[in-house]
Amino acid sequence: MADDYLVRIGKLIRDARQHRGWTQTQLAEALATSQSAVNRIERGNQNISLEMIARIGEALDSEIVSLGYSGPMHLRVVGGRRLSGSIDVKTSKNACVALLCASLLNKGRTVLRRVARIEEVYRLLEVLNSIGVRTRWINDGMDLEIAPPAHLDMEAIDADAARRTRSIIMFLGPLLHRLRQFKLPYAGGCDLGTRTIEPHMIALRRFGLDITATEGLYHAQVDRSIAPDRPIVLTERGDTVTENALLAAARHDGVTVIRNASSNYMVQDLCFFLEALGVRVDGIGTTTLTVHGVPAIDVDVDYSPSEDPVEAMSLLAAAVVTESELTIRRVPIEFL
Incomplete structure (x- = not known):
């Protein structure tokens, strides 16, 4: 019987491989080994x-095991200094x-002021650029200009x-209005049906979006004849x-009521942008x-996102x- 720790490591490797959208054969080729060896590793039998x-971690761009210092850690804080x-x-x-x-909702030009220059923003820009959206930093790199194409190239x-x-999951809402069918990679390693994804599916089905998940991709089909006929209660x-x-x-050409919605600051910011x-x-x-x-939305909009309340x-x-x-x-x- 396989040792428990081998089984746990094997499961981590399998999850990381599926998150990347690879088959066991593809991982085996990257490691210069056999598919059967990968299969044994993932089952905890090797x-x-x-x-x-x-x-494996390097091939899958995923830290399988994190090694850290297990002893006590001491921090010395030197305070007593006034700030100015x-x-x-x-x-x-x-x-x-x-x-x-x-911004995918808008056929016109969108300018976002003082956009946070962080990795998640850069990743989303890479995705937007790959499907044909033109983006560029303006005003000495402080602001971001976004111009969508007439047709999105989802195959690219x-x-x-x-x-x-994980934010890629929020492409589903805008895309269901632009395309009748499309494919989207799994969001941040979450499998369809887990707690972080299924609430999205339940809500978006009310707008005619049907999702099947295979080989690391969400396969989306949109039935435009389906529309919410009663309030959407988020699970x-x-x-x-x-x-x-x-x-x-x-x-959606009509009135939609969303209940059990988050009232958090980033949701409010999105609401204000939609009003713009x-x-x-x-x-x-x-x-x-x-x-x-x-x-239909085709306007040139200039919007300043809210400040970060945690930093404030x-x-x-x-x-x-x-x-x-x-x-x-x-x-x-809200702090004033």
Whole structure:
């Protein structure tokens, strides 16, 4: 009987391989070994060296095992210093990624101000560029301009970049209005039917989106004759599932009521952006959102995402505990 630790390692390797969308044969080719050897490793029926684990992790671009220091860690904090000066709060990463996905709703030009320059934003830009969306940094790299093509080339999608961000799942809401069928790589390693994905599927089925999952891809079919005929009650009060439902409702030609919605700041930011696109949203900041959709959106929009409340609170706390006088600019309105 295989040792428990080999079984656990094998499961980690299998999950990482499936997340990348590879077959056992493809992984075997990358490792210069046989498919049967990979099969034995994933079943926990073969001893595996640290060197082989490292090679597998490199091939799959995934840290299979994390080795860290298990002893005590000591931190020395030297405080008692007053702070002075002024600082700008950066824009919210969570708001920016939702707005990048929402730009797919618009046939016109979108400009987002002071976009967070982080890896998740870069990954989404790689995906957008690969399907034909033109993006460029303007105003000394502070702002982002987004111009969609007339037709999206989903066959050319950068699958590696897509699989490295969970936010790719929020492409489903906008794409169901632009395409009758398309394929999208798995989002951030989550398999269809898990807690983080199934609430999206339940909500988006109400807009005619049918999903099957095979070989690392969501295969989407859209039936435009299906539309919400009663309120959508989200099975999870999550930020991204609420945002996906909003994105689907934005171009639905009718009124959509979304209940058990997240009222978090990034959801509010998306609502304000949709209003800038001409979509009316009632109930912003509550758990019931009423979306008055418009079937076509073709406007030039200039929008400033909200500031990051976590960063703002960190700066406020730093001022308080050091009894300092700081000027913190662009503090989110809910803190005032």
